[in-house]
Amino acid sequence: xxxxxxxxxxxxxxxxxxxxxxxxxxxxxxxxxxxxxxxxxxxxxxxxxxxxxxxxxxxxxxxxxxxxxxxxxxxxxxxxxxxxxxxxxxxxxxxxxxxxxxxxxxxxxxxxx
Amino acid sequence: xxxxxxxxxxxxxxxxxxxxxxxxxxxxxxxxxxxxxxxxxxxxxxxxxxxxxxxxxxxxxxxxxxxxxxxxxxxxxxxxxxxxxxxxxxxxxxxxxxxxxxxxxxxxxxxxx
Numbered sequence: 001x002x003x004x005x006x007x008x009x010x011x012x013x014x015x016x017x018x019x020x021x022x023x024x025x026x027x028x029x030x031x032x033x034x035x036x037x038x039x040x041x042x043x044x045x046x047x048x049x050x051x052x053x054x055x056x057x058x059x060x061x062x063x064x065x066x067x068x069x070x071x072x073x074x075x076x077x078x079x080x081x082x083x084x085x086x087x088x089x090x091x092x093x094x095x096x097x098x099x100x101x102x103x104x105x106x107x108x109x110x111x112x113x
Numbered sequence: 114x115x116x117x118x119x120x121x122x123x124x125x126x127x128x129x130x131x132x133x134x135x136x137x138x139x140x141x142x143x144x145x146x147x148x149x150x151x152x153x154x155x156x157x158x159x160x161x162x163x164x165x166x167x168x169x170x171x172x173x174x175x176x177x178x179x180x181x182x183x184x185x186x187x188x189x190x191x192x193x194x195x196x197x198x199x200x201x202x203x204x205x206x207x208x209x210x211x212x213x214x215x216x217x218x219x220x221x222x223x224x225x226x
Contacts, residue, residue, distance in 0.1 A: 004155070034213055043117070043203055043217030044156075089156070093213050100171070101213055103155040 003027045004092050006104035014112055019077040021107050023090030026071065030092040034101070035064060035075050038087045047088070048075070080111045116140065119204050119218035126194065127226055134189040134221045136204030144210040145187040147179060148203040150220075156203065162187060163210040194225045 005024045013019045021035075031052040036044035050057040050064045050073070057064050063076045077084055090104040117138045126132050138145060147159040161169035162181040176198075178190040187204055201222050205215040 002155070032213055041219060043205070043219050044215075045217070046214050049213065091213070093211075095211075100158050100169075101156075101215070105153065105155050 001026070002104075003030075004090055004102045004104040006088075006090055006107050008107050009105070010108040010110070012110045012112060013080050015082055016079045019075075019080045019084065019109055019111065021075040021077075021088050021090075021109065023073045023075075023104055024071060025073075025092050025102075027092070027094070027102070028071070029094040030102075031095045032093045033064070033066060033073050034091045034093075035062075036089040036091060036103075038089065038106070044089055077109075080109075082111050082113050085109055085111045117204055117206055117216050117218035119202075119221055121221060122219065123222045123224075125224045125226065126191070128194060128196070130194075131190070131192040133191065134202055134204075134223075136187040136189075136218055138185055138187075138204075138206040138216070138218075140206055140208075140216060142206040142208050142216070143184055144207045144212065145181060145184070146205040146207070146215065147187065147189055148205060148217075150201040150203060152200070159189075161210060168210060191223075194223075196225050199223055199225045 034049040035047040037047045038044040048062050066073045087106040089106045091101045120135045144163045149157045158171045159173045160179045165181045180188040201220045203220045204218040
């Protein structure tokens with residue numbers, strides 16, 4: 001059973017507009033969440049993270065929102081740029097000595113000029 | 114050279130072959146990981162090494178044999194693989210374990226015929 005779900009395999013937006021990528025999780029023990037970005041033929045790279053003690057974390061054009069009651073997080077990219085076109089993975093962990101990151105399947109974002 | 118480098122980038126092997134995947138990190142990290150990404154599936158953790166000691170074996174079949182001779186190098190030895198083992202194999206490193214912020218290599222795309 002998938003504990004981290006990204007229900008939209010793909011998303012297309014216009015340059016300059018907002019991109020919103022969504023992620024749902026089922027495991028209430030998760031307390032740390034991350035987004036990774038992956039370009040073709042490259043490995044994933046860390047983008048932004050959020051602890052469960054916060055509901056928002058911002059880094060430049062990227063903001064992650066966490067709604068613990070809904071077990072939902074989202075990544076907002078404003079304004080979107082063509083270079084943001086990539087696969088975005090949501091990941092979660094339950095912290096402590098748990099080494100395991102549980103990943104979603106990813107969402108392919110395409111930003112059109 | 115910086116970051117995490119993996120060789121080869123592509124590998125085709127028969128089910129009776131023996132091959133090895135190589136990973137090297139130039140980041141001074143103490144932990145290294147092997148992940149598997151099958152088509153349309155999330156990234157799955159295979160193995161974790163901390164200071165050359167294996168700390169996690171995520172129920173991986175014995176036809177996959179990891180080796181970590183030092184904190185900068187990681188190998189994945191492959192033998193008698195099955196076609197369903199065809200996938201992208203990603204190496205990652207982190208400063209410490211546990212640590213959710215991973216630095217990934219570009220991966221080895223493996224095809225088992």
